[in-house]
Amino acid sequence: MALSTDESGRLADLLTSRVERVTQRWTEVVAGQLRGRLSQAELLRQVQELHRVLVDTLSKGAVDLTAEEATELRAVLVELSRGQARQGFSATETATGVFALKDALLSVMEDDQSAGTLRDYVVFSALVDQMGLFTFESYVRTRESLIADQAEQLLELSTPVVKLWEGVVAVPLVGTLDSARAQVVMERLLQTLVDTGSPYAIIDITGVPAVDTQVAQHILKTVVAARLMGADCIISGIRPQIAQTIVALGIEFGDIATKASLADALRHVLRLTGVEAGRRQPRREA
Amino acid sequence: MERVPILKIGDILLVSIQVDMSDQTAVALQEDLAERIVATGCHGVIIDITALDIVDSFVGRMLSSIASISRVLDAETVVVGMRPAVAITLVELGLSLNGIRTALNVERGMELIAANRYHDDLDEFLDGPDAEPTASP
Amino acid sequence: MTSGVGLGRPQTQAVGSDEDVVRVRQLVRTVAVAAKLSLVDQTKVVTAASELARNTLVYGGGGSVEVAAVDNGRRPGITIVFADSGPGIADLELALTDGYTTGGGLGLGLSGARRLVDEFDIQTAPGQGTRITITKWSR
Numbered sequence: 001m002a003l004s005t006d007e008s009g010r011l012a013d014l015l016t017s018r019v020e021r022v023t024q025r026w027t028e029v030v031a032g033q034l035r036g037r038l039s040q041a042e043l044l045r046q047v048q049e050l051h052r053v054l055v056d057t058l059s060k061g062a063v064d065l066t067a068e069e070a071t072e073l074r075a076v077l078v079e080l081s082r083g084q085a086r087q088g089f090s091a092t093e094t095a096t097g098v099f100a101l102k103d104a105l106l107s108v109m110e111d112d113q114s115a116g117t118l119r120d121y122v123v124f125s126a127l128v129d130q131m132g133l134f135t136f137e138s139y140v141r142t143r144e145s146l147i148a149d150q151a152e153q154l155l156e157l158s159t160p161v162v163k164l165w166e167g168v169v170a171v172p173l174v175g176t177l178d179s180a181r182a183q184v185v186m187e188r189l190l191q192t193l194v195d196t197g198s199p200y201a202i203i204d205i206t207g208v209p210a211v212d213t214q215v216a217q218h219i220l221k222t223v224v225a226a227r228l229m230g231a232d233c234i235i236s237g238i239r240p241q242i243a244q245t246i247v248a249l250g251i252e253f254g255d256i257a258t259k260a261s262l263a264d265a266l267r268h269v270l271r272l273t274g275v276e277a278g279r280r281q282p283r284r285e286a
Numbered sequence: 287m288e289r290v291p292i293l294k295i296g297d298i299l300l301v302s303i304q305v306d307m308s309d310q311t312a313v314a315l316q317e318d319l320a321e322r323i324v325a326t327g328c329h330g331v332i333i334d335i336t337a338l339d340i341v342d343s344f345v346g347r348m349l350s351s352i353a354s355i356s357r358v359l360d361a362e363t364v365v366v367g368m369r370p371a372v373a374i375t376l377v378e379l380g381l382s383l384n385g386i387r388t389a390l391n392v393e394r395g396m397e398l399i400a401a402n403r404y405h406d407d408l409d410e411f412l413d414g415p416d417a418e419p420t421a422s423p
Numbered sequence: 424m425t426s427g428v429g430l431g432r433p434q435t436q437a438v439g440s441d442e443d444v445v446r447v448r449q450l451v452r453t454v455a456v457a458a459k460l461s462l463v464d465q466t467k468v469v470t471a472a473s474e475l476a477r478n479t480l481v482y483g484g485g486g487s488v489e490v491a492a493v494d495n496g497r498r499p500g501i502t503i504v505f506a507d508s509g510p511g512i513a514d515l516e517l518a519l520t521d522g523y524t525t526g527g528g529l530g531l532g533l534s535g536a537r538r539l540v541d542e543f544d545i546q547t548a549p550g551q552g553t554r555i556t557i558t559k560w561s562r
Contacts, residue, residue, distance in 0.1 A: 225373035
């Protein structure tokens with residue numbers, strides 16, 4: 001339900017002439033809800049800003065929230081809900097910050113019958129509803145992006161590539177490997193090979209609870225890509241039950257070196273590099 | 287058409303591909319290299335693809351041909367500097383670059399060629415010139 | 424098929440020579456960067472475009488490539504259309520098999536390119552030319 005220009009003008013007048021009463025009641029309702037988690041001064045500042053922008057928007061003749069005149073109002077609402085979402089307020093608490101305006105309007109109109117009719121109150125409150133829903137949506141969007149950011153950070157944390165020895169890097173894989181994570185691990189490992197100039201990489205899967213065909217596929221692709229770049233991979237930490245699964249699934253590790261423990265793998269690499277100095281090194285063919 | 291320059295450093299020919307090659311340029315490089323191997327008598331070829339942001343099946347096939355041709359001419363080819371993103375893409379594309387030896391960078395590539403020449407010479411000396419070089423483990 | 428909404432005007436590159444294939448690669452790279460694709464995804468889509476543009480040239484006798492940035496509402500991406508009015512493909516299933524080739528290549532062009540992108544659509548018939556549409560979304 002959109003306001004008429006006449007109605008929006010009247011609402012602006014109402015809000016301006018009873019500014020004290022409106023902001024006071026508005027602040028009271030919100031403060032009751034938040035129970036002191038936001039300082040009085042901060043709360044007052046928020047309410048006053050919202051009040052100012054709302055009056056501004058209405059005097060420009062905006063008839064609803066999607067109107068072009070309401071751009072600044074929308075921006076302030078987005079900013080408000082973004083701040084609340086980041087500070088850990090709930091969706092209800094955030095939306096109440098806007099819906100409390102209805103209480104304020106009602107009390108003003110009840111005190112003074114000349115301030116407006118019932119019809120005015122209904123159309124005004126429809127606008128407040130719009131604002132509340134918009135706030136709620138912005139809140140959800142902010143939370144979603146927060147969650148996405150955290151998931152990404154978790155991904156970064158969970159895939160360290162460490163330099164184990166001169167020319168040897170290792171990736172200790174911990175936890176379930178899904179497609180997205182496997183891809184990150186793969187890219188990180190290959191980039192580290194380039195950055196450190198290491199011709200050997202050990203992929204340790206001690207911390208991987210289960211290996212299925214997809215996980216094996218990802219590991220195999222990493223090994224093949226590393227070979228294309230001129231580096232060799234050794235897979236270590238294969239537990240007995242994983243070895244059984246690998247065989248049962250018919251996964252072929254081909255000529256890829258596999259070792260029981262990280263220590264065995266490192267010993268294997270050191271032997272290879274030791275051989276490199278004296279005797280002919282193994283031919284690396286991509 | 288652009289031509290990729292071929293540098294001679296000691297016993298090695300170094301090709302550093304710096305341009306986004308058209309197919310013609312790739313074919314020309316293959317021909318030029320064969321000629322230079324014969325003309326210089328070099329025993330090693332290093333192809334540096336650090337600057338290449340993609341390797342498609344055509345360039346992949348060219349690299350394989352160069353490796354095979356130089357092997358016939360008694361020179362060893364090492365492809366160095368493949369970027370991670372390129373390697374991942376090649377695996378997905380299904381291109382395995384069979385028979386091509388690779389190294390992380392030019393330095394490692396030179397070590398690889400030097401080590402193999404040294405051992406080949408040693409084998410020839412120990413086993414006599416007719417002996418086949420034994421396959422490594 | 425792509426359900427995305429077009430962003431900006433698609434850019435067209437005629438394919439009539441070797442150098443045009445290089446130009447297609449450069450154009451695809453520019454748009455892929457603008458669509459915020461990761462480095463690996465850029466590399467994949469440029470490689471796929473290189474394979475398909477070469478097919479347009481070699482098998483289709485030349486044609487055109489249209490590159491556009493798209494957005495499906497959730498993420499940006501890039502859509503590329505390769506069109507030629509060549510002889511078309513008689514047995515599509517066979518042409519999409521790894522290692523099958525009629526041109527002396529490795530037979531990885533079509534099948535490999537399909538693995539490198541998120542969406543792959545091909546319309547062809549003998550004598551009707553070939554039209555391939557590929558899309559890669561940013562992750």
